[in-house]
Amino acid sequence: MSTPIISVENIAKRYRTGEHHRPMCRSIKEEVTHILSRCCGRHVPQPSREFWALRDVSFDVQKGEIIGVIGRNGAGKSTLIRILAGVTRPTAGQVTIQGTVGTLIGTGLGMHPELNGRENIVLSGGIMGLQKREIEDRLEEILAFSELESFADTPVKYYSNGMHARLSFSVSIYLNRPEILLIDEVLAAGDIAFKQKCFTKLLECVNEGTTIVLVTHAVDYVRQLADRCIYLKNGEINCIGDPATVAGKYLQDAQKPSTILQNA
């Protein structure tokens, strides 16, 4: 096998969950009391609990692969994406990525509600590092794909969720041509027709050699699109492999709590 484009070795990510649910983020008053009590030797260990968002996660992704990541809320999917995107560093382990990384997470990159659709496209493109020319060349194409031509001059704050998602997706897919595309739950909004259009576009990218890591709750998409699938459970890889099998396992697990509830 050729060298993988993404190689993840035993990564772990720890967050501290302390008071206020704001990990490590204390007010100055608390910090001062903390330091004082320490100096007086009356240091009471903080009730800060550790939370391992990811534990001992390893996998490889080959070039041109679509890999799905599924799991319940809080299983560590978004943390994994953030680590792959280089936004945050893992507490332990190593990630090796050979290529440029683009993200498609939630709403558009740096989109501003006061600016209109057109301006936001230019802005997002600029943030992704494109030249103004290149963006303007593709502007109409993006508006057409997102079906937002008639709202191009409306400030984004008046957009509906679906419109927002459509704009974000179109911008990312047209302007962002990274070798690795990380997608976190952006296909949730938008209607079926638009989703199909997105899939086609994504597959087009893959044919051109893009590698995709797709995080989603929609198991059907994973079955439909992915070559392989990772099922994350409580920060660990529960299973990895054929999408249909892995998705089946996930759905089976998801059934369990509800049956317990019914029995009770």
Place this chain on the structure above:
Amino acid sequence: MLRFLIWKDIVVRYKQTVVGIAWIVIQPFVEMLVFTLVFHHFVGITSTDLPYPVFVYIGILVWTYFTAAVHSGAVSLVTARQLLHRMSFPRLYIPFSSIVSKLVDAVFSFAVLCTLLLWFDVPPSITIVWIIPLMMYLAVFAFGISLWLSVLHALYHDVGFIVPYALRILMFLTPVMYPITLVSERWQWLSMMNPVAATIEISRAAIAGTPIPFTMLIVSSWVVLFTLIGGVALFQKLESRFIDVM
């Protein structure tokens, strides 16, 4: 990318206000009127080389830029957290772009200054061009401070409350409405170390065409240098930490 971040800050700023640019111009102008009335006519502070309104306006121009820059720089990381959580890029860009975008306001205020000079019939000395490197100098200082404050603000939200307060106190310690010559011999050193004071005093001298107090520049540039180096060091040290807690 940096260019677009700056562009965004500027466009958004002028879109949100109805009066737009007019607002930027009116604000320091009204302040100038009030300061002239209170500190010149009521309190009796006088300026030597320039008419008091011009004198105080230079102080206001510089000070307004400084506060605006530090203020937006301090909150910049928290404001941009969405972007920071989605993309990996040099995070220094964020405070930097907010400092630079505020320079646009200063350009408009400068236009008003030119009008004032005409109005009061002050022939501007050629040394007025000094104001450009001086504003750059101040921007570097504001950037250094913003590095400290933005990181601290990301870690401790209290900083958001302290900054405006601290800036207000600092304003009285800076010769905005009085000339530095009014500061007693004993405290002169403190003013010398203040880069904002240096910017204001040198700008005044440059516009009036009087000798430029270079000692102020030299002394205060050490402060700027240490603030900047310390800021960059702190920023890099805590970079991986603040991203997880923001």
